[in-house]
Amino acid sequence: MSDLTTLTIASIREGLAKREFSALELTDAYLAAIEAANPSLNAYIVVTAEKARTMAAASDARIGRGDARALEGVPLGIKDLFCTRGVQSQAGSHILDGFKPTYESTVTQNLWDDGAVMLGKLNMDEFAMGSSNETSTYGPVVNPWRKRGSNADLVPGGSSGGSAAAVAAMLCAGATATDTGGSIRQPAAFTGTVGIKPTYGRCSRWGIVAFASSLDQAGPIARSVRDAAILLTSMASVDPKDTTSADLPVPDYEASVGEGVKGLRIGVPREYRMDGMPEEIEALWRQGAEWYRDAGAEIVDISLPHTKYALPAYYIVGPAEASSNLARYDGVRYGLRVDGDDVIDMYEKTRAAGFGREVKRRVMIGTYVLSAGYYDAYYVKAQRVRTLIKRDFEQAFDAGIDAILAPATPSAAFGIASMSMASPVEMYLNDVFCVTANMAGLPGIAVPAGLDSSGLPLGLQLIGRPFDEAALFRAGQVIEDAAGHFSPQRWW
């Protein structure tokens, strides 16, 4: 029954309804696949097998009664950033050692309320800070993709590297992820999966460990555009527990998937053409525009002049908000405590032992840019630049652009440890095409569009108007139809 793990969520729904297999058989197939693959890939940090079987059996009972919900019996992996009741939730950090929340995040609760089955928690960069999933306290996740003819391990991207690797390696039917500066779209592009970061406010942030509160958004990683649409429809909600949750009804995104792009105006921003970008990525980008033209969309050259300032502004705003949010990890209320001579010494030793290098770096940058005398020069300036970045997009949309087409990443997946001697800034450049959408609060989707000459997946990205995720699903499906699906050769 191992081929059950290759089914999309849409076909799971069909197969369960026709009683071709049971939810329990499906869950068992995934649990077996995880057991076989995880020692090589390190995508899961906890497998909740018993809980999964209990949930699957309950789904079978509901299906038997003819009472199936939207995600009945669909086995999902959950990024470790989401708080899950009674199941360890550590944000990939040593400082949250043993933390088992007594509550459930709104997004995961929405999924369980729709009948989904929880397989376990997925590895990630510590506190979602990273672009390679190498900063996790649980060690790096290995990308299921390898270069043709090579057995060198590659990174899956980050921070949602466990989510992307698990989805690509058929270790869950879909996964939750989060995106503060590209953490859904960049790993999706590195693993040949579909990832969407919805508009800021579309998914509740309640119960998700906070990194940078004005940028964080949850979204799904899935194996097809349709699956991503099905998952987002369940994950999104209006939540009184999150004051930034948007008061807008959640549409049925799946209904948009097949609508095509006839008559849409798709913008191609000239500022995303970066020096040193591989020709293969440029060619894929041109190919994407060609596919849209063929599908009846109008391609329009546009300008987003402040694009190059998004990444530096992000590296002020993100760390500043992180330094505030991470102040709560003090060894008093949860997680790790290292004893000290007095309370301050206890805080300092706990945080020194509990945070990894990248987290310390960002907390310190954030503390510096918020400190007396520097606040205006850094933080306020970055927030002004952010206004300009958002204005660029607004002007494009006001001029009738429906979605913006860009590459998802400036390269394909790179080798594990290959960036270890690089400056932090070189690693940050991975997110150069993704971070603009976070700074402007806009939805962005990454869709696999082809393979590079070494056989690694490359993705294209679409950025949409606020709360117009539907246009991204329409446009994403056109790329999927033209490019096809991409799966790694199994070596694990």
Place this chain on the structure above:
Amino acid sequence: MSVDRDTVKRVAHLARIKVSEEEVEAFRGELNAILGFVEQLNEVDIDGVEPMTSVIPMPMKKREDGVTDGDKADDVVANAPLTEDHYFLVPKVIE
């Protein structure tokens, strides 16, 4: 602007992170690399531009100032490293 060793130590203390002498030098290099990178924001003309406060314009939600939750002392201290009678225990702070 670049940071020196004393600034790194001051910031680490403000952030309540203990750093060793060897770490100070490494952090100094890394923080300066990041601060050097963000310096390009000085090229941007921000005259008269309002700083962003809310990325999606929406009125702040308000609710009645009433008790909607509580009576969860067990839950609140469930994950604490050291507690007694629903209190968090910390090293002595007042002599």
